Amino acid sequence: MNNVQVLQAKNAQLQGELRRFYRVANMSRADKTLRLAVKNARQMVEWRFRGDAISQRACLEMGMSRRAWEWGRALMMAARIHNGSDITETSFQACMEAINAAERAMKKHGLQPVMIRLPRWAAAQQRKQ
Numbered sequence: 463m464n465n466v467q468v469l470q471a472k473n474a475q476l477q478g479e480l481r482r483f484y485r486v487a488n489m490s491r492a493d494k495t496l497r498l499a500v501k502n503a504r505q506m507v508e509w510r511f512r513g514d515a516i517s518q519r520a521c522l523e524m525g526m527s528r529r530a531w532e533w534g535r536a537l538m539m540a541a542r543i544h545n546g547s548d549i550t551e552t553s554f555q556a557c558m559e560a561i562n563a564a565e566r567a568m569k570k571h572g573l574q575p576v577m578i579r580l581p582r583w584a585a586a587q588q589r590k591q
Contacts, residue, residue, distance in 0.1 A: 496576075503533075516548070535579075540564050543556075
């Protein structure tokens with residue numbers, strides 16, 4: 463087995479463990495969506511402050527799915543650290559604090575601030591699921 467196959471096998475195993483964790487934790491769909499959006503937003507901030515581009519194409523090349531990119535970007539926009547083109551906040555710590563504050567607010571009030579920032583097809587897909 464080469465490295466790619468080993469990593470794919472480990473990734474599949476971790477995804478299975480995560481699914482079992484969600485079942486045990488009784489997390490709602492909204493909770494799972496928020497958790498993944500926060501994870502993706504944090505990853506994009508890390509990439510940006512490392513010096514990488516966080517355009518959709520760049521993130522796809524680094525292994526992030528299109529939907530994950532859109533949810534992460536929408537969360538950053540809801541947290542007021544992204545203007546639709548790039549991150550506007552100059553401090554890494556301030557970005558993380560804004561994402562954490564947005565996460566706390568959405569746990570209380572729901573995902574509507576993120577949903578309205580998604581393209582129509584993504585929002586329609588979320589409603590279908």
